[in-house]
Amino acid sequence: MRKIGQMKIQQMAFMIMAVFLFFILVGLFFIGIQFKDVRGTAAQLQKDQAISSLRVIADMPELNYDSSETMTVDEDKLVVMSSNFSGAYNVFWPVASVGVYKIYPAFDSVKKCPGLGCNFYDIYDSGQSNVKTYSTYVSICKRVREEGSAFDRCEVGKLVVGVKINE
């Protein structure tokens, strides 16, 4: 009789353990689904931010050429911002990287500016790996003076911003 009682207690203990494990597994399953959803939402929000940041960054007073024009960046400001000056702006950018390419004439290799025949201004790079880039076309302009008169000289460029991808 005593042995049967012990057996029943053992059975119940195993049953309780099984029920606990079942609930824990179900909980882990739901947490897994929820975190997958969080990761997806975070990635989507980062993508949305990068796309909407393209215009915001191009029109920032630190880069724009003329406050009355949109998507036009100042080449002199690009030179300044791609030098050591931009170090103070590290926390400021809402994205992982910012760069501007001169896309005409077409080039085979990227040459960092400043330098002769350069075609890429590296404004900011957080150094993060797994970065996905988004881009838009911009005008790169500077004010020049020739034969006593000043005028705008513009080239075609591409603003590229990167967002970190969480895997």
Add this chain to the structure above:
Amino acid sequence: MNKLGQFNFVWLFAIIVGGAILFLAIYGAMQAGDTARFQSDTEVAKSIAIITDPLQVGFGESSFGRISFNDETRINNICLGSGFGKNDISVSTRSNVGEEWNLAGGATSIHNKYIFSSEQNSGEDYYVFSKGFDFPYEVADLIFLTAEDYCFINAPEEVVDEVLGLGIPNIEFDYPTGMPLGSELSNCSVADAVKVCFGNGDGCDMMVYGSCQSNCDSVFDAGVVSKGSGGDLKYVGSLMYGAIFSDKAVYECNVERLMYRAGKIAEEFASKGDLMDSRGCDTNIKSDLIVWSGMLFNSTADNLMSMRMTSDNLGKKNKRELCGMWR
């Protein structure tokens, strides 16, 4: 007797363990609910940072948008100064049990925007209004976030034109001594609206005193917004709206952030001056910009009005330049 003892033990054991499982299940469900709410509130805060991007003025004068929630929502705006600083935006929803508001979700830090609002706003509809700030060059777009209704009493024509032009529905106008000639405005219709009086008025929640004397479109281009116990907030230009719509702490912190950014832009212009000089586009305002940036780095809202004159002079000097440092 022995069987009865066994039966009792089995039942007692089952009740205790069953109760523990039930308790853990309920606790787990509540925690899961809290996590889901925290996640949703954090997403909303991040979304606010993103959906205000299209409101950046760009080449326009100002812009307006509305953010609507399904339920009453509280937006917390904590401004942190020092350098570029940031606005920490978090969101909390109304709770049906216990505390009136749930704990706020994770805060989203916004370094490149200047959001002027109370530290805590609540409502279902939020009105977001954006306007550029020049000092004397373009510094940033200011974002004004409001949920309350406002009644502007004796507002100048420039303010009326701007607000009506943007179609901001939570700002109405009132002229107790009679409407301006040719105006089709009606009196304020919302009884508990915040009353903002320009120059004079009765029963005002805050007063705007204009003191602009030169280079002004209106006397209210510079002045003080007096909020009684909320303190006096000095402003220039579009910062007037910031002073009206935000708390003293948020306003002064955002102004310090703006001044720092204006100082960094002045430094950038000074470096740009060297590049312009090297290709014959000479500039004479480099030294002024270096001095100006030094002034800006140490300035607060209290210095705004005294600095306005220097800013105006710098703007005039730039206009006289052939190439021009900024346009």
